[in-house]
Each structure stands twice: as C-alpha cells, then as structure tokens.
Amino acid sequence: MLDVSTASFIPRKITGPQEAAAVLAAEGAAIMTGLPDEETAVAMGRAIMGDRAVRCGTQFEATKESGRVEAMKMRAQPADRRGRKRDAGPAEERMVAHNDGFAFGDYAPDHLFLWCERPAASGGDSFLIDTARLLDLLAADPGSTALAHFCRTVDIDHSEPNYPQGGFSPIVRRTPSGRFQGRHHPYLAPVEGPLESEHWTYVRAWQDAVVAARDSGPMFRVGPGEMICIDNYRVLHGRDGHSDPLRKVCSIWGWSQDAVAIPDGPLDIVVPRIPMAS
Numbered sequence: 001m002l003d004v005s006t007a008s009f010i011p012r013k014i015t016g017p018q019e020a021a022a023v024l025a026a027e028g029a030a031i032m033t034g035l036p037d038e039e040t041a042v043a044m045g046r047a048i049m050g051d052r053a054v055r056c057g058t059q060f061e062a063t064k065e066s067g068r069v070e071a072m073k074m075r076a077q078p079a080d081r082r083g084r085k086r087d088a089g090p091a092e093e094r095m096v097a098h099n100d101g102f103a104f105g106d107y108a109p110d111h112l113f114l115w116c117e118r119p120a121a122s123g124g125d126s127f128l129i130d131t132a133r134l135l136d137l138l139a140a141d142p143g144s145t146a147l148a149h150f151c152r153t154v155d156i157d158h159s160e161p162n163y164p165q166g167g168f169s170p171i172v173r174r175t176p177s178g179r180f181q182g183r184h185h186p187y188l189a190p191v192e193g194p195l196e197s198e199h200w201t202y203v204r205a206w207q208d209a210v211v212a213a214r215d216s217g218p219m220f221r222v223g224p225g226e227m228i229c230i231d232n233y234r235v236l237h238g239r240d241g242h243s244d245p246l247r248k249v250c251s252i253w254g255w256s257q258d259a260v261a262i263p264d265g266p267l268d269i270v271v272p273r274i275p276m277a278s
C-alpha cells in the first residue's frame, strides 16, 4: 500500500499572530503557546485572522462528559433512509480525522483554534493531516491517480445523516477565494443514483487513505495554554483516545472573509441545520 505517512505532520511552535498567519498559509497549522485563558485564546484567534476576521468564538468545550452527553443525543436520532446513523464514539477511541463544522457544508469555519486548558493525564495526543499533501501523494502514485481524479472532480454528499446540505461538491476543491479545501468526516457518501455503488469504491478508498495517514504518521502532545491553529479547510484534525474526565480543550471557530459562507449566529452541532442564506 502507498506510504502516505508524510501527509501527517507536527505543527511548528510560533510566537505571534503575524507569524501564525504566515505559517498557517504556508503549512496549514501552527502552535501558539502562552495563552492563559479562553478569552485570551479567542482574542488570539481573531488577531491571527487579522483584518479579514469576521466571526470568532468558542463553539464548544470538549471534555469527556460533554462528549458523552452529545453522543447520547446523537444516538437518539434515527438512521437516515440509507441506514447512515450519527455516532460520535466514546472518548476512549481514536477520532476519525475531520474538518470541524463538517455538518454545515459551506458554512463550516475556515479557521479552527484548539486551545488546551488541561491535557489528558495520558493519551489524547493530537494528529493533523494535510489534505493538499495527501492529494499530491495520491496523484503521483500510478495506482491512485483514479482516486485523486475522483476526489477533485466528482460531487459527493458531505451531509450528516438527516441533515441535508442542499447541494453536493467534490471531496477536494479550490474555493472562490482560492483556498485549498479537502474534506473528511465519518459520514461521507456518494450522491444517490445509478453510479452510487461505483462511487462508494472511491469514497471508501479516500477514507482508507485518510486512516492510513492518521495511523502511520506522527502524533503530538499539546500542553496547558497551548493552542493548535488550523486551516480548517486544508487540514484534518483529531485526537487519540483517552479516559481522563479532567481533560479540557476549547474548540474555537473562526470565519474570515475567505470563508465560502459565514453564518449570522451560533451553530448547533447536535442539531446541525444549515443556516438560511442571508
């Protein structure tokens, strides 16, 4: 199987918002240190987006308990007519690599800031996958060029079960503002129709490539007061399993003028309705 481990990477530590913005643009992620509280972390997220910042705020606090409650609410929701069912998985499991806000399609934030208040006593290490790099690796491999072509050209369904997004788009695309976007989450599916089963082959191959990048690449530990700053369009993230009830990470979502669409208000990840276009 193709070696895709180099699509996973450990972000560099940087010192100020301008440097963060430059490293984010070039490498897709960076780590900011010395942020003592959530308010400072949110302000730093906004500063990194600079003049182009539109919205920035804490979307949710990830703890073992909040994850458990969220997962319980999702499990109470029915499967969709294709049998797809929402399932967030327990804290003890390694996460599926994803872009945050994937349920909201074009309204997903283009920036993500994961501020660590308290790491897990053990486990819970982070991973990042650069989808631009992963696509390059696939495109350069004779056995994977068809997959790379599919990812770039064929519309798929990026919605979560029962929460349609009103449109379809390829796994990888250039946004109108010129940003690279590569997407992955647990519920990717082909568009329904005569080509569905053929397209499943490629969607599953993309999922396999992302899992391979996650499990063969490096992971890293984030300390208290550190924040992973992520190009949420280009880079997938997640964490390893842990069982520490005291671990706390804030997921701060940022929309800049580069975002494809910007919601007017807060988004609900338990009931992810797509905002009305305004």
Ligand SMILES: [Fe+2]
Pocket (backbone or CB within 6 Å): 098, 099, 100, 237, 238, 251
């Ligand atoms: Fe996330």
